[in-house]
Amino acid sequence: MCTWSPTPTVHATFRRAFPYVAELEQGLLLIGSNEPISIDPDSWKARIAECSQYLGQGITDDCSRAVDGAQPAEPSYPSDFVNTDLFPFDEFN
Amino acid sequence: MLGLGLSTGHFRNLPHLTDSSRVPSKTAGNCLIRPGLAEPVPSLLLYLVLPSLLMGPSTAVMGYSFSLLQKGIQKDPTASGYRVGVFQAGNILGCTIGSLLCGLWLLDDFGTSNTLRAMMFIGVIMAAIGMISTTSRIRFTTMMIIILMLIAFIPTNSALWVRLHGQSGSSEIRIAEDMTGISALTPKANSQNWWIWANGKTQSLLPYGGFHTKLGVLPVTLVPDAGSVAIIGLGSGDTAWAAACRTTTKQMPFDITALLPATSTPLNFFSSVGES
Numbered sequence: 001m002c003t004w005s006p007t008p009t010v011h012a013t014f015r016r017a018f019p020y021v022a023e024l025e026q027g028l029l030l031i032g033s034n035e036p037i038s039i040d041p042d043s044w045k046a047r048i049a050e051c052s053q054y055l056g057q058g059i060t061d062d063c064s065r066a067v068d069g070a071q072p073a074e075p076s077y078p079s080d081f082v083n084t085d086l087f088p089f090d091e092f093n
Numbered sequence: 094m095l096g097l098g099l100s101t102g103h104f105r106n107l108p109h110l111t112d113s114s115r116v117p118s119k120t121a122g123n124c125l126i127r128p129g130l131a132e133p134v135p136s137l138l139l140y141l142v143l144p145s146l147l148m149g150p151s152t153a154v155m156g157y158s159f160s161l162l163q164k165g166i167q168k169d170p171t172a173s174g175y176r177v178g179v180f181q182a183g184n185i186l187g188c189t190i191g192s193l194l195c196g197l198w199l200l201d202d203f204g205t206s207n208t209l210r211a212m213m214f215i216g217v218i219m220a221a222i223g224m225i226s227t228t229s230r231i232r233f234t235t236m237m238i239i240i241l242m243l244i245a246f247i248p249t250n251s252a253l254w255v256r257l258h259g260q261s262g263s264s265e266i267r268i269a270e271d272m273t274g275i276s277a278l279t280p281k282a283n284s285q286n287w288w289i290w291a292n293g294k295t296q297s298l299l300p301y302g303g304f305h306t307k308l309g310v311l312p313v314t315l316v317p318d319a320g321s322v323a324i325i326g327l328g329s330g331d332t333a334w335a336a337a338c339r340t341t342t343k344q345m346p347f348d349i350t351a352l353l354p355a356t357s358t359p360l361n362f363f364s365s366v367g368e369s
Binding site (some may be wrong): 025029031037043047056067075 | 132193301304305306307308310311312314317335337338339
């Protein structure tokens with residue numbers, strides 16, 4: 001699963017929900033999985049480059065640059081404040 | 094009804110929003126905040142004074158009507174319990190039917206502006222009943238005239254939403270609304286780009302290429318064999334278009350859920366431009 005992470009609460013909630021999380025764009029874009037995520041920037045960029053005709057060179061370059069900053073996110077801590085159905089903090093802040 | 098009309102009148106006084114007054118957020122879209130609104134006093138204006146101007150008159154009139162109604166139905170102590178019960182039941186029934194009618198039918202088929210007119214026209218009917226069934230004909234006639242004038246004062250659906258999106262009347266803006274919300278397409282100043290709005294907030298740009306594009310491209314290219322794609326979004330099509338980048342090299346089932354289907358209507362403008 002991939003999501004935009006505009007707030008620390010979203011970031012913490014996503015890490016709580018997924019055991020394995022990769023973060024890009026300084027933590028603003030998160031990719032989560034139930035299985036370990038292998039971050040291989042070169043292969044990843046190669047697959048993006050395969051789509052350059054569809055995406056255009058500008059978007060291809062932007063996405064390739066984003067991959068350079070990909071890294072595993074730290075695991076969730078019990079003390080992290082998370083968004084829940086009963087306490088939808090972000091919806092009201 | 095008077096409060097509703099007065100509140101709607103304030104829409105005309107809302108400021109115009111230009112691209113230079115829209116500051117970029119640190120993330121996906123841009124936010125509808127003027128420079129300096131992070132400061133305490135402008136925030137107070139935006140979050141306290143403006144809502145008070147918009148909702149204050151109608152709320153005050155509604156509250157006042159409650160005390161008048163209670164005064165009217167509690168004249169006879171032996172019957173007041175029954176009357177209060179009927180009054181409360183009618184109030185609950187009206188709220189339920191009204192919200193269902195507006196949410197499921199009126200907003201979808203007639204738009205916000207005409208729905209406001211329809212709600213205010215109920216006041217005209219009430220005034221007419223007052224004229225017929227009471228001796229205060231002058232008072233109810235005056236009330237009816239005032240409400241009719243306020244109904245005429247409500248802007249058209251297009252003018253209402255153009256202004257509420259911070260645009261001037263001459264702006265080239267395309268708007269669509271349905272029971273799920275309101276979406277708009279406005280030209281970005283000094284560029285060939287267009288803003289895509291969802292429920293009053295800029296969410297994406299045309300042509301695509303911003304953060305939402307990365308949200309589509311990066312996950313489907315992370316692994317060699319992405320099996321299928323499911324996308325939940327507001328319906329601008331940005332992420333869905335981006336996630337389809339690998340369909341040129343492999344078959345990939347797509348499942349797209351648009352939370353705001355109205356967004357697709359303004360986008361059809363570009364389809365018609367392409368056809369012409």
